[in-house]
Amino acid sequence: MGQTEAQAGDSPTAPTLERDSGKAPRTAVLFPGMGRFDFATAGRFLVLDRYARHRLAIADEVLGFSVLERFHDAGADYSEYAQLAFLVASLAAADRAEDRFGMRPDVCAGASFGQKAAAAYAGSLDFPDVVRMTAELARCEREYFTTEHSDVVTHSVYRVPDEEFHALLAEMRDRGDWFDISGELDRGFYMVSLPESRLDAFIRAVRDLGGYSMYTMRPPVHARVFGPLRRKAEAEVFANYRIRAPRVPVISDADGTVVDSAEAMRTMLLDTFDRAIRWPDMVTSMAGLGVGTLYVTGADDMFHRLNSTARTFDVITVNPKNALRPGPPKLRSRAAA
Structure with missing residues (x-):
């Protein structure tokens, strides 16, 4: 515990993708950042979707309480329980996209909070560990902002x-x-x-x-002044987890670089505290790797609609609003953007 694979002396790397060289377009999956998220918009999906129920059963066992019940009662947009439910919904949407719609991404990305789901999906952290880490980080941030930068x-x-x-x-x-x-x-x-x-x-x-x-x-995110929060999270939370190299290349939301080692993954997860997210850099990086189709899995009212996204990729969304509808998800072609 407390070591990345690189620190432990075993440092496999994700498969390296060359820049686009005229080959068939690649596919990427994006786990979006967390916007407003409450039981009214996601509860039906979490209750009825079999992939979500499976993920919730694991999360409940890990945490010792019902995530769904606490999410229902929480009320706050960014509460610990909303964050846990958002994580579950994002990964359940990816499960559905794989199992039902044949998603096989060559590249993985997570924007802001979506990094946690990306770390689990790419195999850098086991799902139970990501659940624990999400809960612990939510408490760590709540404690920090109670006394620091509370305004x-x-x-x-x-x-x-x-x-x-x-x-x-x-x-x-x-x-x-x-x-x-x-x-x-x-x-x-x-x-x-x-x-x-x-x-x-x-x-x-x-x-x-x-x-x-x-x-x-509230609480705020991604500001340089939150360096002390980064160090607090690193010492109190990250030190307890073994982070592995991702199985597929992951795109950093801070600058679009390709994350393909354990140490780089750990750095990316810590960067979220005190580095701004830059979606245009992520788009440029994925396009440079030859990505033509982008799955956006999880609750998202923003990233799939951005002009840079719509102009660059064929976009398929799988989220709590459309996942339970019959038939495959609708593809939004970049040709129509």
């Missing part, structure tokens, strides 16, 4: 004109207002961490630019 939130904005938006950020910086870019999701689509006391003024400024606000995350 910080992460807010998502979209359709902002890039030049004017960066000018707004420069004005904030010149005034001494603290903020950090926590995510670049698409052209004009950003996640920004800032003090909650400045949130209303920021939303008004974005609106004045013609942009729109999406949602606010």
Whole structure:
């Protein structure tokens, strides 16, 4: 325990994919980041889907309580139990995509919270360990934000004109207002961490630019100032788990690099605390590897709809909203984007 395979002296690597050389298009699976997720939107899937029921039975045995019951009663978007249910739903959707629809991905990716599901799917962590780690990290973050940066939130904005938006950020910086870019999701689509006391003024400024606000995350995510949280999680949680090299190449959400070793996987999982996510870099990396079809497995209202996604890949979504419908999932062709 407490060692990656590389540290333990056994360091297999994932199969190496060459950059696209005119061969048949490859397939990738994306485990999306966690947006608003509650029992009303996902409960029916978790109760009725046989893949979800199987995953829940394992999670319940690991944790010693019913994830479904606690998720039903939690109410909070990002509670420990919502995170556990989201993890289960994401992997159950991938199980269904494999078993029912023949998904055989050459590449795996996880954006933000989706990294945990990606680590399990790629074989770097066993599912029971990912369940334990998810619960422990949720408690670790809750403890940290109780005393540190308790006034910080992460807010998502979209359709902002890039030049004017960066000018707004420069004005904030010149005034001494603290903020950090926590995510670049698409052209004009950003996640920004800032003090909650400045949130209303920021939303008004974005609106004045013609942009729109999406949602606010509490606790906040992916900011450089959260380095102490990274170190706390590494010492108190990650030290207890053996992380292996992935069986398939994984794409880092911080910069699009290919993760193919145990140490790189561990670093990627830790980077999520204090490095911004950059979806355009992930898209560029997957396209460069020859990915033509992208499965998005799990609850997702965003990544499969982004312009960069729709223009680059043929997209198939398998999620709690459509998984129980008869017939195969609908493919959204990039030719129609």
